[in-house]
Amino acid sequence: MEIFSRLFDQLSTFTTIFLGVFIEAAPFLLLGTLASGFVEVFFDKDSLARIIPRNRVGGAIVGSLLGLFFPVCECGVVPLTRRLMKKGMPLSAGVTFLMAAPAFNPIVIASTAAAFGVGRVLFLRMLLTAIIAIITGLIFSMQKNPQELLLPIEMDIHQEPQIVAPLMERVRQALIIASDEFFEMGRYMIFGIVIAAGMQTLVPQTWMLSVASGPVISVLALMALAIVLSICSTVDAFIALSFVGTFTTGSILAFLVFGPMVDIKSAIMFMGVFRKRGVTYLVLLPFVLTVLATVFINLNTSW
Amino acid sequence: MNGVKGMKGMISSLHPLHPLHPLQNNMSLRSYRSFQALVLAAIGIFLLEKIWSGTLFWYINQRYLILIFATGIGFLALAQTILASRQKKDEHADHDHHHKQTYSRWNLVIIALPVILGVIIPQRPLGTAAIANKGMNTNAPLTVNGAATSLELASTDRTVLDWIRAYNYESDVTKFDGQKANVIGFVYHDSRLAKDEFLVGRFALNCCVADATAIGMIVKSEKSASFADNSWVRVAGTVSAAEIDGKKIPSITAEEIDKVSEPEQPYLYP
Numbered sequence: 001m002e003i004f005s006r007l008f009d010q011l012s013t014f015t016t017i018f019l020g021v022f023i024e025a026a027p028f029l030l031l032g033t034l035a036s037g038f039v040e041v042f043f044d045k046d047s048l049a050r051i052i053p054r055n056r057v058g059g060a061i062v063g064s065l066l067g068l069f070f071p072v073c074e075c076g077v078v079p080l081t082r083r084l085m086k087k088g089m090p091l092s093a094g095v096t097f098l099m100a101a102p103a104f105n106p107i108v109i110a111s112t113a114a115a116f117g118v119g120r121v122l123f124l125r126m127l128l129t130a131i132i133a134i135i136t137g138l139i140f141s142m143q144k145n146p147q148e149l150l151l152p153i154e155m156d157i158h159q160e161p162q163i164v165a166p167l168m169e170r171v172r173q174a175l176i177i178a179s180d181e182f183f184e185m186g187r188y189m190i191f192g193i194v195i196a197a198g199m200q201t202l203v204p205q206t207w208m209l210s211v212a213s214g215p216v217i218s219v220l221a222l223m224a225l226a227i228v229l230s231i232c233s234t235v236d237a238f239i240a241l242s243f244v245g246t247f248t249t250g251s252i253l254a255f256l257v258f259g260p261m262v263d264i265k266s267a268i269m270f271m272g273v274f275r276k277r278g279v280t281y282l283v284l285l286p287f288v289l290t291v292l293a294t295v296f297i298n299l300n301t302s303w
Numbered sequence: 304m305n306g307v308k309g310m311k312g313m314i315s316s317l318h319p320l321h322p323l324h325p326l327q328n329n330m331s332l333r334s335y336r337s338f339q340a341l342v343l344a345a346i347g348i349f350l351l352e353k354i355w356s357g358t359l360f361w362y363i364n365q366r367y368l369i370l371i372f373a374t375g376i377g378f379l380a381l382a383q384t385i386l387a388s389r390q391k392k393d394e395h396a397d398h399d400h401h402h403k404q405t406y407s408r409w410n411l412v413i414i415a416l417p418v419i420l421g422v423i424i425p426q427r428p429l430g431t432a433a434i435a436n437k438g439m440n441t442n443a444p445l446t447v448n449g450a451a452t453s454l455e456l457a458s459t460d461r462t463v464l465d466w467i468r469a470y471n472y473e474s475d476v477t478k479f480d481g482q483k484a485n486v487i488g489f490v491y492h493d494s495r496l497a498k499d500e501f502l503v504g505r506f507a508l509n510c511c512v513a514d515a516t517a518i519g520m521i522v523k524s525e526k527s528a529s530f531a532d533n534s535w536v537r538v539a540g541t542v543s544a545a546e547i548d549g550k551k552i553p554s555i556t557a558e559e560i561d562k563v564s565e566p567e568q569p570y571l572y573p
Contacts, residue, residue, distance in 0.1 A: 009432035015424045016433075020362040020512035022417045023350065027367075027374040175384045179343060182381075187413040194416075200513060204436050229513050238509040238573075242516070245471075 010201055018197035021230060022190065025075050025265070028232055029189055030182060032076020036083040037178035041170045045088045056092045060137040063093035064130045067101030073233045074102040074266040075189055079181045082273045091146045096137030099286060102233040102260035103129040112256070115237035121249070124297070125256045132257065132289040139285060140278075149278030188272050192265030196230040199264075203228070212243070215298035218251035219291055226259030227267075233260035250298035258290040333389055335411075340385040342415045347378030349418045360568045361428040363511040428569040429506050431491045431533040434517045439493060439502065439547075458482040458542070463505045464571040466542075466553045467518045476544045476551050484520070484555050485539045487563060490530040491519060495547055501527045503538050503555070507571045515570065521545050521554035530560070537561045 052062050072080055077098055085094040102108070104126055112122045143149055165173075205225065211217045222243065231239060240255050262283050270279045350371055353359040359371060412419075453465035454472065458479075461469065463486050470476050488503035496502070504519030506512075522538050530536060538560050545554035 006432075009430070011424060012427055013429065013433045013436075015420050015426070016361065016429055017512050019417060019421055019426075023353070023359070023362050023371060024367065024511040024513075026346070026350075026417075027370050030374060030377060172384060172388065175381055176388055179339065179381045179385055183339065183342075183410055183414050187410055190413055190416055196513070201433075201436060205438060231510055231513055235510040239514045242509075242573075 014197050014201040017200050018193055021193045021196060021265075024232060024235075025189060025193070028073045028234070029075040029079075029186060030178075032072045033079050033178040033181040033185065034174070035070060035072060035076065036079045036181055037174035037176075039080065039083050039087065040177050041174040043087060048084065048087050048089060052089055052093050054090070056090070056138060056141045059090045059093035060096040060134045060141070063089075063096030063137055064100040064104060064133050066093075066097050067103075067105040070101060071105040071107045072101055073108075074260050074263065075185075075232070075269070077101045078188075078266065078269040078273060079185045085150075090141065091143070091150075092137040092141030094137075095140040095282070096133045098282075099136050099261045100129055100133035102266075103257065104133070107234050108237070108260070111234055112237040115241045121253065121256070124253055128253060128257045128290070128293050129260070132261070132286055132293070135289060136282070136285045140281065149275055149281070151273060151275055185269055185272060188269040189265050192230065192263075192268035195268070196228060196264040199228050212246040212251075213248065215248060215250065216291075216295050218248045219254045219294050219298065222247060222251040222255040223258050223287070223290065226255045227263050229259075230263040230265045231259070236260065248298050249301070250294035250296075253297065254290050254294040257294070258286060261286040261290075336385055336389040338408075338411050340382045340389070342411055342418075343378050343385060344382035345415060345418045347375045347382060349421060350375035350378070357567055358426060360570065361426065361512075364508060364570075364572055365568065366572070428565070429512055429515055431489060431504070431517075433506075433515070434491060434504075437515065437517055439491070439504070439517045439519055459485040459539075462486060462571055463488050463503065463518055463520055464507050464573060466520055468573075470544075470551060470553055476553075479553065480543045482542045483539070484542045484553070485537070486520065486555075487535065487537050487566060488519065489565075490532055490534050490536055491517070492527070492532055493519075493547075496521065499523060499525050499527050500554075501530060503536060505571045506569070507573050509573060512570075518571075520552065521547075522557050522560070523554060524557040524560055526560065530562075535563050535565050537563045 053059050067077075070077075070080060080101075081089075081094050081098040084097065085091070089097075109122070109126065112125055116122055140146075140149065205228070211221045226236070229239070236256060236259050240252050243252050243255070267279065267283055270282050274282060350359075353362070354368065354372055354375070359368065363371070453461060453468045456465055461484065466484065466486070469479065473479070486503060488505045491502040491504045493502050501522050501524075502519035503522050504517050506515040507518050508515040522540070538555055538557055540555040540557040540559070542553050542555055544551050546552070
């Protein structure tokens, strides 16, 4: 009977964590799919083309800043990116937006400032996010044939939404698209949350917290924690705050920069947009770049 | 009905392995829409019920109350929109076209999974069972102004979190020695403690239970063994400094320990 009660305890802990992450993430996924639905109905290709420069570097830089106007976290950014790329956003800008927007946006800037104050953690978080996102976007754009990285985005058989449709009708269309997209992206998210909650129930996290001081190992430990926790980027600054004093500054930055780009649930959601090779790049490039940047900070500063 | 007939005509011309082909475990657009509305409404009601019953705070920080309320209403509004669109005969098959891979029963089940789990598995807040993985954290999360507020409180008004924060903030923790403490928490017999000791613990969380960390104060009492893990107690006594793994944490020499029922908000928010 002992083993049953232990199994039940674990199942109960799993369900509590699963529902906790779901309840916290669902509003943000819904906001992302609503944004996507309204972009589909109210934005035409021409207006997007006016904003985004055609050349790669310009596209990537604009992509990294676009989060300031679309404040989405790492759940909502995936459907929105797919929608924008379907509307003709170039790959370099799309990937940069996907990587940068979850951290480089007004909500996260505010929450980071609230947690750490306006100082070097806030400044470096945004700077590193932008740089790593731009490099990742540029590497993607060097791919000769983007279709090898992207899942086919099925073309609509219909023309652009009729401008003549009355406002309420267009809002209704946007809501239907948002619901469909919630179901489409939601299944990836829920699958990711199941894995994240399972790992949190079964894999001890204490070891991750016991390697706080090595310049390299501390970075890897907090990045692993960011992946496993899969916490929304809008609130991760408050969690990072609890590592100050024990963990190196570089590792805290790694948590704040890499976490919004890649975690279990967002990586699984990438699979709804990119081919396997594309998903691999999207996970590995930010990983390597974040390790390089933050270990460099650990070794060369005395913060 | 024309729209649905149109879909059916299109479906029958598809390759048998195509996801929308009738052989592929799919349903008609109209019935898919009905179930989609049902699942959206179920999620909305699920969230609102959590707020209504007060169990929302078993999962997330109280500061999300309004966001979750708005989301619950939002899901109900979407359900209503989907339900209404079902009756319109000019269903926008064009928009649905590129989502056709999602019209499967399994997709509906996956999205409904949180509600299904929430209904069939008895719910309760995180307990001591979770400490095995999450560990007992001796470094409480500090917010910028938090420590100062904790110090201003009368010693008997401090929560477990306030005490841990005060200990992290002050370099000389002996200044707290002799102060009276009166805290509520769950009982946890940590293997690092002596027989006549246990921890009175709480989970502190910023965002949701995923980032919950267990924090605790040592309680010294001869009756330690008579309190079961995960039961809730109120401990009153005198504070002195103790150590676990080289880290100073507060210890209470208990004068009084009462069993209490679990508080409505089981977690503390830094």
